[in-house]
Amino acid sequence: MTGPVLELAGVAKNYYGLRPLRVEQLTVHAGDRVALLGFDGPAAEVFVTLVTGAALPDAGSVTLFGRTTTDITDSAEWLALVDRFGIVSDRAVLLDALSVVQNLALPFTLEIEPPAPDVSRRAADLAAAVGLAAFTWERPVADLDAAGHARVRLGRALALDPAVLLIEHVSAGLDAAAARLLAADMRRVAIDRGTALVALTSDEQFATTVASRVLRLEPGSGRLRRR
Numbered sequence: 001m002t003g004p005v006l007e008l009a010g011v012a013k014n015y016y017g018l019r020p021l022r023v024e025q026l027t028v029h030a031g032d033r034v035a036l037l038g039f040d041g042p043a044a045e046v047f048v049t050l051v052t053g054a055a056l057p058d059a060g061s062v063t064l065f066g067r068t069t070t071d072i073t074d075s076a077e078w079l080a081l082v083d084r085f086g087i088v089s090d091r092a093v094l095l096d097a098l099s100v101v102q103n104l105a106l107p108f109t110l111e112i113e114p115p116a117p118d119v120s121r122r123a124a125d126l127a128a129a130v131g132l133a134a135f136t137w138e139r140p141v142a143d144l145d146a147a148g149h150a151r152v153r154l155g156r157a158l159a160l161d162p163a164v165l166l167i168e169h170v171s172a173g174l175d176a177a178a179a180r181l182l183a184a185d186m187r188r189v190a191i192d193r194g195t196a197l198v199a200l201t202s203d204e205q206f207a208t209t210v211a212s213r214v215l216r217l218e219p220g221s222g223r224l225r226r227r
Contacts, residue, residue: 003066004029005163005196006051010060011222015046020058022222023047026215030163033190033197035207037227038217044168044200045091051166051198052085053078065163086157086195088186089168094152096142100127103141103152107159126155129192131185147178154186158193165190167199171206183209 006028014020021043028034039047049055050062053069062069064081072078094103098112104123105115115123127137130151136144141152150170157165167186171179183199183206190197199210207214207227215224 004063005065006198007063008051008060009063011050011057011062012059013046013050013055013057015042017042019219021046021050022219023060023217023224024222026224028164028196028198030196031190031194032213033187033199033211035199035201035211035214036217036224037202037204037207037214038219039200040202041169045089047200048087048089048166048168052082052087054082083160084163086160086162086165087168088150088153088157088165088170090153090170090172091168092153092156094141094149097140099139100132100137100141100144100152104155104159107156122159123155126159127152129158129189130155131181145178146173147182150174150182151185154189158189158195161193162195164196164198167197167201167210169201170199171201171203176205179203179206180209182206186210 004027008023008026011023012020050057053064053072056069072081101120101123102112102115104126105112105119108119108122109115124137132151171182187210201207214227216227217224
């Protein structure tokens, strides 16, 4: 499509924090890679619900692929829209007792005991794409470290070929080296697939590695200032 894949204008959303979440203006085009600083965990979650149309703003507009979220009233249409986003967040539940391949097969099928050969291949391709070593693929997800969990969540987010990746504070709890490597791999994957990327983070090094444009939120005004 031509035009932005995501645009917020004059947005305000009260979520019972110290102040409403405000975003004065944000425009993301296909293939853009943007990192947003200044959103804490609750604000990041509210941002994701707004930009996926799961919640409506109290003021302003959120436009997704040329349509405002207030215009999307049909549940089937909304579900199709949500499939165009891949969300990488600790809120995405992993099944610790199942293997990496089984977890990555879930977006394709519920028949994972074991997955069919073609589904296993697709899951293994995702595992390789997000930097999970082959020796981990048949191991339980519980055996992975925090960076491994983030990579499994990234793989699941990519499974349905989204137009936009939304990344929520994935470097929290990682050491600097692991966070930098994860950011570099996320950037690589986004470039390879032509996927827009919006990362909410408090880690400036992660932000500058994963994105080509880094913006910092001024919470009072909602302005996003170029870092």
